[in-house]
Amino acid sequence: MEGLGIQLAFYSFAAVTIGSALLATMAKKIVNSAFALMATFFGVAGIYGVLGSDFMAVTQIVVYVGGILILLCFGMLLTDRVPDEFRVRSPRRYVGASIAATLTFVGLAWAISGTAWARLPHITDGSAEALPTTALIGNALLTDYLLPFEFASIVLLVVLVGAARVARGGTR
Amino acid sequence: MNPLLAQLTAAETDGWWAGFQAFFVAPENAWAVSLLLVLIVGKTIPGMVSLLVWVERRGAALLQDRLGPNRVGPFGILQSIADLVKFIFKEDVLPGHVNKPIFLLAPALAVIPPLVVLSFIPWGANVAIADVDTGILACFAFSSLHVYSVSLGGWASNSKYPLLGGVRAAAQMISYEIALGLSALSVFVIAGTLRLHDVVMFQTDGLTIAGTTYDALWARILDWNLFKQPLGAIIFLIAGFAETNRHPFDMPEAESELAAGYHTEFSSMKFALFFLGEYAAMIVMSSLFIVMYLGGWTFFGVENLLTDWVAEYGAANPGWINWPLIVEAHLHVGIFLGKLAFLLWFFIWVRWSLPRFRYDQLMSIGWKRLLPASLLWFALTAVGVALVR
C-alpha cells in the first residue's frame, strides 16, 4: 500500500506541476497565469513532501507562494491597467528565452545526474518513514554548508540595497 | 500515525461493536480518525464564528452603553442564525464590472487558509489533526495565503475603494508577517523544536534555573513562555492583531475612508465568507498565541488529572477504544477553549476601546519598531540561552 500510494501521490503532484506550468506559460491573461503558477508551486511542494522533505515543502510554500507570487500580484494591483492579453511580439525574445531555458535544463540535468541521491538515512536503509528534516537541515547548514548559508545573507543584503536604490530613484 | 491511536493496540474480538472499535483502533485506519477530527473542527469553526459575531456585537454594545442585538432569541443569541438565513436568501449580486472567476474565488480563498492552519493546532495532548515536524512554519505558510483573498478580492472588483483597501491590506499583512515570524523565532530558540506539541510540553516540564528544576506552582506559572518571552509575546500579539486586520490596525476597511474596503462590492454569501475568514483568522491567531505562550491545553497540572485512569483502562482493555482518553481529550480541549475565549474577548475589547492608527503610522510601527525590536529580542534570547547553557 505504501509503495503504490507514494507512486500515485508522486505522479499526481508531477502532473499538477507540469500541467499548471504549461498553463502558466500559455495563458493569455496574466491573472490566469498567476493562478496557474500558484498551482505549480503547490505541486512542487507536494513533490518535496512525497520525497520525505517536509521542511523543503513548507519553505517552498512560504517563499514562493507566500512571497514571490505576492510580488507578482502586487505588480498587477499597482499598475495602471493590466493588459488583458499579453503576447511576445519580437522573435528575438523567443530566441533569448529558448537559449535561457535550454541552458537551465542542461544545468539542472547535469546537477541531477551528478547527485548521490541516497544520502539521507531513511533512504539508504530502506525505511520509508521520513525523518524530521528541520533539525537535519539546520545541522547541515551550520556545519558542512556554512559558506552557502552565510553567502545567502550577503546576496540578500545586495538585493536589499539594490531595491532601496531603485525605490529612491523612482520616487525622487 | 495519529497520536490518538498511539496508546491503543489491535483488536482481536468479533461482533458489530467490537468491529466498530477495532476499525478505529487499527493503525492503518488512522486516516478515519483524522477525517473525523477534520469534520469536527471544520463544523465547529463556523458555529464558533457565529457565536463570536454575537459576542462581538453584544460586547461592543456593552462597552459603548448600548443595547446591541436583543430581539432574536434570549439576549439576541439567535441573531447570527437569522443573519445566516438572510445571507443565503439575499440576492447574489454579481456586478457587471468585476472579473468574474477571481471575484468568486476570492471569498473561497478567505476561508480555506485559516481552516487549513487550524489542522496544525494541538488542541490537546492527543488531539491534533496533523502534528507535523515543521509545526509553526507550516502554519505561517498557509496563513500567508490569506493575502490573496484580500488583494485579489480588491483587484477583481474593478472599483476604487476595494482596490485601495486590497492594496493596503496586502501591504499591511506582509509587513507584519516579518515581525510575527521573528518574534516566534525566539520561542523556538529556547524550545529547540518547531513541533507545536513539543512547544506546549516545553512549557510544562518545570522551570529550570541554574541546573535545578522547580516544580512548585509558581515555577509552573513562570514556565509559560509568556513569562520567559515577555517582549516576544507582546510583539507577537501586536503583529497578530495587524495580521488579522483587526483594530487598531483595521486600515483595509477603514469605514470613514474606504467604505468597506476590499469587500465593498461583495454581497450575500460572498460577503459572509469574507466575514467568516476574518473571524477564523482571529481564532487561528489566538490559538497560535495560546500554543506558543500560554501553555496550550495545560493548566498547572489540571490536565494530568485523568492520566492514571487512561493508563489503567488502556492496559485493561487492549484493542478497544480508550474511552477515558477521549474524556481526557475533552478536558484538554475545554482548557484550550477557555483560554481561547479569553483571548478572543481581548481582541473584541481592544477593538472597541482604541482608535485606529494612520496608514503611515501603521507602516512605520511594523518596519521601524516591531522589526528591530523582535530582532533585538531574538539576539538577547540567543545570547541568554548560550550563557545559561
Place this chain on the structure above:
Amino acid sequence: MNDYLPVLFMALFGVLFATAALGVSALLGQRGRQNRVKNTPYECGMPIESHAHARFSVKFYIVAMLFILFDVEVVFMYPWAVSFGNSDFARDAFPGTGLLLAEAAAFVVVLFLGWVYVVKKGVLEWHQEA
C-alpha cells in the same frame, strides 16, 4: 508523509465548504432586477469618476520586495533555531554553542545593516509627499 495527509483532508473540506456556501446562495438567493446604475462600482452614490485602476505609489511594491528578503531570512533562521535550541547538538557537534551563535550573528548582522541602509535611505517614509 502520512503526517500531512489530514491537511489535505482539511483543504478539501475547505474547498467543499466554500463551494457549497457560494452555491447555496447562488441557487436560493432572490433574483433581483438588473439595471445600469446597479451595475456601476459603488462610490457612495457619487457619479463614477475615471476607471478604478489608478497608479499607486511604488512604495507598496518596495514593501513587497523587502518582505520577500526578510521572509527568506526568517526561513533560514528557523532551522538554525532548532539546531541551536537542541542542546545535545550544540554540545556534541563540531561548532559548539559560541560558534553557533557567531554564525547566526554574522547572518543577522549583515541583514540588519541592510535594514539600516533602507531606513536611512527613507524608503519606508510614508508621511512625506513622494
